[in-house]
Structure formats: structure tokens, C-alpha cells
Amino acid sequence: MALKVFINGTLFDKDEARVSVYDHGLLYGDGVFEGIRSYGGEVFRLDEHLDRLWDSAKAIWLTIPMTKADLAQAIRDTLRANGIQDGYIRVVVTRGAGTLGLDPNRCSHPQVIIITDHIALYPDELYEKGLEIITVSTVRNHPAALSPRVKSLNYLNNILAKIEGLQAGCIEALMLNHKGEVAECTGDNIFLIRGGRLSTPPNEAGILEGITRQVVIDLAREAGIDVREVPLTKHDVYIADECFLTGTAAEVVPVVKVDSRAIGPGAPGPITRDLMKRFKAVTRG
Numbered sequence: 163m164a165l166k167v168f169i170n171g172t173l174f175d176k177d178e179a180r181v182s183v184y185d186h187g188l189l190y191g192d193g194v195f196e197g198i199r200s201y202g203g204e205v206f207r208l209d210e211h212l213d214r215l216w217d218s219a220k221a222i223w224l225t226i227p228m229t230k231a232d233l234a235q236a237i238r239d240t241l242r243a244n245g246i247q248d249g250y251i252r253v254v255v256t257r258g259a260g261t262l263g264l265d266p267n268r269c270s271h272p273q274v275i276i277i278t279d280h281i282a283l284y285p286d287e288l289y290e291k292g293l294e295i296i297t298v299s300t301v302r303n304h305p306a307a308l309s310p311r312v313k314s315l316n317y318l319n320n321i322l323a324k325i326e327g328l329q330a331g332c333i334e335a336l337m338l339n340h341k342g343e344v345a346e347c348t349g350d351n352i353f354l355i356r357g358g359r360l361s362t363p364p365n366e367a368g369i370l371e372g373i374t375r376q377v378v379i380d381l382a383r384e385a386g387i388d389v390r391e392v393p394l395t396k397h398d399v400y401i402a403d404e405c406f407l408t409g410t411a412a413e414v415v416p417v418v419k420v421d422s423r424a425i426g427p428g429a430p431g432p433i434t435r436d437l438m439k440r441f442k443a444v445t446r447g
């Protein structure tokens with residue numbers, strides 16, 4: 163059976179699910195999206211994802227033509243129609259079909275798209291051995307130009323960084339902000355551990371406020387770990403005892419090498435392992 167894709171209230175077979183080539187989502191990256199997980203048929207942190215989607219839309223003057231409750235129901239219905247228990251959900255809201263000019267007021271109506279599928283996580287091996295990443299030269303978007311807090315369809319900033327990482331043989335890459343501080347990776351937030359204390363860049367560093375990031379902050383605090391959202395530099399990364407990344411797709415993944423320097427002993431550390439275990443307990447019971 164072909165996977166069904168929701169577009170504006172209708173479920174289409176995957177190959178029949180289409181939007182116009184005049185859609186400003188395609189022409190200009192004008193739109194917003196969310197990546198969400200389902201575990202055992204339950205949508206993980208759905209309210210948080212919907213709030214972020216609405217905030218992103220508001221920031222770009224895009225009105226989502228549904229209520230949060232209706233979109234939540236549509237997400238659950240699409241998952242069920244596809245018989246997906248453990249999966250990945252992509253919600254996309256485009257500006258809609260317009261003219262070839264920029265003017266969003268000439269777009270007819272936003273397209274609300276829900277794709278539910280299975281996720282290709284990093285290979286299991288990376289969760290045991292840890293990831294090697296590099297710092298790339300692509301600077302994270304200046305928050306005063308296009309805030310990284312807006313999860314927009316224009317991901318070129320991240321894609322350029324990803325390409326740089328891939329060229330160097332790394333599947334994830336660390337991006338600095340315009341001040342030279344650590345911001346985040348191309349699709350994941352970053353955490354450091356030193357002296358038993360957890361730190362991660364604050365919103366003001368120009369990051370996407372990750373839902374997984376917040377889950378991990380809460381789990382760490384519950385475990386009695388001191389967590390700080392503070393500006394960090396590459397130096398802090400290099401001298402960290404442990405490092406890990408968080409994201410909806412990646413979940414919690416250890417980092418053992420940055421810019422050819424081993425982090426701690428060059429193997430996933432005990433606090434990272436503990437938080438991975440706690441995260442698994444929250445998502446898989």
C-alpha cells in the first residue's frame with residue numbers, strides 16, 4: 163500500500179501528492195516546517211512542536227489555515243492511515259501558489275502538508291562509538307537578519323554547512339554564530355559536559371530552540387545535574403570532558419572528536435550515556 167500524504171484535508175497516495183511549481187515554498191523557501199517523532203503510535207511532544215510551528219509562522223506573517231487542535235488530529239489520522247507506530251512526521255506549511263514576484267499577498271492559500279514515514283537514524287554504531295564532527299566556515303544566520311528560531315523552509319544556511327562537513331567526511335558539522343561563538347550543528351543542538359556540569363548555547367547564540375534540547379535539559383535537571391545555557395566558544399568544546407548532540411531525528415548522539423581533537427578520552431562519557439538511557443526511557447517507556 164502506498165504511503166498517504168495529507169494535503170489541505172485530503173490524503174493522497176505519495177506519488178500523487180503535489181503542490182504547484184508556483185508555490186512560494188518552492189520558489190522562495192517561503193514557509194515553515196516541523197520534524198516530529200512518534201513512538202509506539204504516540205506523537206512525541208506534539209504540543210511543543212505545534213507551538214513552535216505557530217511561532218515560526220507568526221514570525222513570517224504566515225497564517226496557518228487550521229487550528230492547532232485540527233492539525234494535531236490530522237497528524238494522528240495520517241499516522242494511523244499509514245499504520246505507523248515508530249515514525250517520523252514532517253509537517254510543512256507553504257505560502258501557497260502565487261506569482262513569480264515576491265509578494266506573498268498574491269499567493270492563494272497556504273498548503274498544509276503532513277508526511278509520515280520511517281526515519282533513517284544515524285547507524286547504531288555511532289551511538290556506541292560516537293560521532294566525529296568539524297567546525298565549518300559557514301556562519302549560522304545572523305539572528306537580526308533571519309532568526310534561527312524560525313524553522314523556515316529556507317535551510318540553505320544549514321545545507322551549506324552540511325556540505326562542508328560532508329566534504330570533510332563528517333555527517334554533522336558545528337556552526338559558529340556571527341560572534342564566533344558556538345551556535346549549533348546543521349540539524350542538531352550541542353551540549354558540553356565539564357566537571358559534571360552540562361552547558362549548551364542559549365537562544366541568544368542564534369539557535370533553533372530544539373524540543374529535544376529542552377527534554378534533555380529537563381531530564382538532566384531531574385537527575386540533579388547542573389545545567390547552564392551559556393555562550394560557548396570552540397575552546398570550551400575542545401576542553402570538554404564529554405559532548406553530545408540532540409535532535410528529533412538524532413535523539414541523543416555522543417560526539418567524540420571535534421576538529422580532529424578527541425573529546426575527553428575519545429569515547430562516549432558516563433553522563434552522555436546516562437542521558438541517552440534516560441531519553442530512551444521517556445520515548446520507549
Ligand code: PMP
Nearest residue numbers: 349350351370372373374409410
Ligand atoms: N537545530 C536545527 C538547525 C535543527 O534543524 C534541528 C532539528 N529540527 C534542531 C536544532 C533540533 O531540534 P529538535 O530537537 O526540535 O528536533
